[in-house]
Amino acid sequence: MWLSIETVYIFLGIVVVLGSMWTFADRQNPKRFTSGVFYFLYGVTLLFGSIIPPFYTGLLVLVMVAIVGTGGLKLGSYQEATREERSRHRDRLKHRLFIPALLIPILTVIGVTWLKNVKVGNAYLFDPKNVTLVSLGLATFVALLVSMAMTRSTPFMAVKESRRLLETIGWAALLPQMLATLGTIFTTAGVGVAVSNLVKAIIPTHSLFWIVAAYCIGMALFTMIMGNAFAAFPVMTAGIAVPLLIKQFGVDANHVAALGMFSGYCGTLMTPMAANFNIVPAALLDLKDKNHVIRVQVPTALILLAFNIAAMYVVTLIDL
């Protein structure tokens, strides 16, 4: 294939590594050396992740965590445009400013729907397994070229600005990958089985309502622990829904599957473990409380969890 997901990672790596050069040179940053090392190493893991032996990547990860743990990651100065500069540019560019921003979703959708199976020569244009991510990568690259031409900026200016945003996110940028790592370790250590045994030990297996409630609440809780409903679904469904609902009461799997998965999503809305949905945006939007997004989501999540339990109970009653 011409463009694989690895190509996108190389793009990310270049942006992050180049950005770290400004961090090393940033005299306003009291910890410019350790902060620079942090972003440099992160860029290296993105660039060369598939080449570096896993053990050494693991060590690099631990070094980055150690930098954060010892307070070595600090903000610097980013020579932001002043309000006057921004409004002067805005008067010139006006609504054209929206074009590159909107090009990102539009081009991604075009890539996903129409360029999916396009071959150039004998090879696929896009990595067939990662069409969405590769499309997004290419779309942002095209949008970047358009915005550079429009604003008459150099690539270095773009890297500097991306450094400003990335350092706003800071350590939170690493968190989603670290949590996925923890999920893997939890799975190999058998945490999932232990949790589903715990839930099974508590619920009365003869009561349809309590089985339904235990399955939905179990999905939400387990998702909150793992940070990922996809990890919870096989464990909780194999532990509760298959033996008790589907085999014992003869409920149709099609009727409970989505409701079970949605209960997991309710958990996703309530946990800092789903960092890419809850913590990274809080960092990206400069919120004082990193759990602010979760706080806003909890009422909706709880109402919908109750709705899922009620809906599943009604559906299973009809199936009986």
Place this chain on the structure above:
Amino acid sequence: MVLIGVLIVIIGFIVRINPLLVVTAAGLATGLLAHQSLYDIIEQFGTAFTTNRYMAVFIATLPVIGLLERFGLREQAESVVAKIKAATTGRILTVYLIIREAAAAAGLTSIGGHAQMVRPLVAPMAEGAAEAKYGKLPDHVRDDIRAHSAAVDNIGLFFGEDVFIAIGAILLMKGFFDQNGIPSDPLHMALWAIPTAVAALIVHSIRLHRFDRSLHKLFHRENGKGEK
């Protein structure tokens, strides 16, 4: 014993130690308790960190968004909304919720996202609408509006996507039931996702409407004047 890792995570988040440290400690502890060697654990860290690089793809959008912000994108988004009289924070977020959820239900999950849509466009519009009505916003209100903007993106995506039959979640469920010899069918699974998808839209729209009312009340009380 393996649940100690879970306990570390819960306590760590409650005591508010840096999550990165909590997660690393929980991983090391869980691995050691399951009698894995330190070398194996570090190797697992490396492998999982590398395979999950796709979670960093949002970084690809940062150069464009950063550049456009430098040239005034956020202010432009704010000013567009300020001209529309009927625009309120809640209404703008409701419109975005509908777009996000409908697009996800049609399989277009890439319309949206925190880095490319919420930070440069949705949040400034939601803030701009409130500013046009109530003047300069105190920090806690600004944070509330931003948090709501991020929440809408999540809720629209989550409860829309399972309505689409070819989405990862549906395929994962299909694969799971196949493995366990239980008959299932993507079309029917997606169909039974619709009630919750509709409920999510209704419940959250009502909450956004109430958010508008609470903003209105707040500013009436604080400075004794209403809309400009």
